[in-house]
Amino acid sequence: MMERQQPTNVPPGNPGANPAETLVRNNIGWMISVAQRLLGDRALAEDAVQDAFISAFRGLDDFENRASLKTWLHRITVNAALMKLRKIKRRSEQSIDVYQPEFDEYECRIEAPWKHIESVEDILENEQRRTQVRAAIDQLPDNYRIVLLLRDIEGYSTNEVAQMLELSGSNVKIRLHRARAALKKLIEPILRGKLPS
Amino acid sequence: MKEHKKSRIGRRLKGLMFRRIHGMITCREFEEFINNFLDGELSKRERSRFGRHLRICRECRQYLQAYQRTIEIGRAVFTSPDEPVPDDVPESLIDTILKLRADNKTGD
Numbered sequence: 001m002m003e004r005q006q007p008t009n010v011p012p013g014n015p016g017a018n019p020a021e022t023l024v025r026n027n028i029g030w031m032i033s034v035a036q037r038l039l040g041d042r043a044l045a046e047d048a049v050q051d052a053f054i055s056a057f058r059g060l061d062d063f064e065n066r067a068s069l070k071t072w073l074h075r076i077t078v079n080a081a082l083m084k085l086r087k088i089k090r091r092s093e094q095s096i097d098v099y100q101p102e103f104d105e106y107e108c109r110i111e112a113p114w115k116h117i118e119s120v121e122d123i124l125e126n127e128q129r130r131t132q133v134r135a136a137i138d139q140l141p142d143n144y145r146i147v148l149l150l151r152d153i154e155g156y157s158t159n160e161v162a163q164m165l166e167l168s169g170s171n172v173k174i175r176l177h178r179a180r181a182a183l184k185k186l187i188e189p190i191l192r193g194k195l196p197s
Numbered sequence: 198m199k200e201h202k203k204s205r206i207g208r209r210l211k212g213l214m215f216r217r218i219h220g221m222i223t224c225r226e227f228e229e230f231i232n233n234f235l236d237g238e239l240s241k242r243e244r245s246r247f248g249r250h251l252r253i254c255r256e257c258r259q260y261l262q263a264y265q266r267t268i269e270i271g272r273a274v275f276t277s278p279d280e281p282v283p284d285d286v287p288e289s290l291i292d293t294i295l296k297l298r299a300d301n302k303t304g305d
Contacts, residue, residue: 021291024294028290029284049294054297101228101260103224103228104208104212106212106216107212108211108254109224111260124274133271158236180264180268181264187267
């Protein structure tokens with residue numbers, strides 16, 4: 001899993017504070033970010049983080065530094081968000097077939113020529129583009145979006161994602177590929193630099 | 198119209214070459230190899246077929262570049278320093294979590 005430092009304005013716990021409060025204050029900001037990415041909703045994310053802390057407190061005695069604290073909390077947060085997601089079932093039934101690559105009757109790819117592909121830097125420096133890419137990811141059906149987020153954004157391995165979602169490894173790979181292909185299609189006008197700034 | 202016919206003939210020939218010549222794969226088969234290629238999980242034989250197709254097929258070459266750029270961009274928009282991070286965590290949420298913690302400890 002990727003480690004990422006994220007700033008938060010929550011007052012940090014001071015050394016003399018209750019250890020539980022320090023744990024909450026030092027981690028709640030990024031945990032809400034992770035849950036919000038998966039759930040797409042701030043209130044649900046806060047609920048999930050509350051559940052995550054309760055699980056974390058229960059398991060803290062067994063934690064024993066087997067992993068880094070942040071890695072451990074990250075996994076607990078993802079699991080809590082996935083539990084919430086299973087309850088609300090956002091858009092898992094939608095099809096993404098329409099966003100998949102096309103082939104002709106000779107099994108040749110149908111792809112308009114690419115004269116230019118925008119660089120990551122070009123897109124990152126434009127707030128509107130960043131928002132459009134995030135919105136495109138959010139547009140994917142949940143059963144694809146979650147696999148893409150866990151693999152490409154949160155940095156979990158195929159096996160870890162398969163375990164979290166109770167899927168086979170090959171199913172995770174298929175969903176990831178379809179999600180990436182769909183995202184490519186959805187952001188194609190941005191990639192081709194064809195959207196007005 | 199002539200251009201369209203020419204392109205159709207070209208695609209047909211290309212398709213035939215990919216399907217009939219030993220050691221070649223079609224664009225559809227190439228598609229199925231992409232993720233294993235990116236994860237470094239293709240066998241030696243698959244890698245050689247994938248590479249051969251990539252050298253010949255402009256559409257798949259450009260598609261793969263755009264596909265890889267999509268992955269990089271998806272990752273970057275969520276890991277850039279400008280990603281929205283909550284700076285307004287409600288104190289009431291922190292209080293509730295700590296209260297639940299205290300209640301659980303009392304109940305132990």
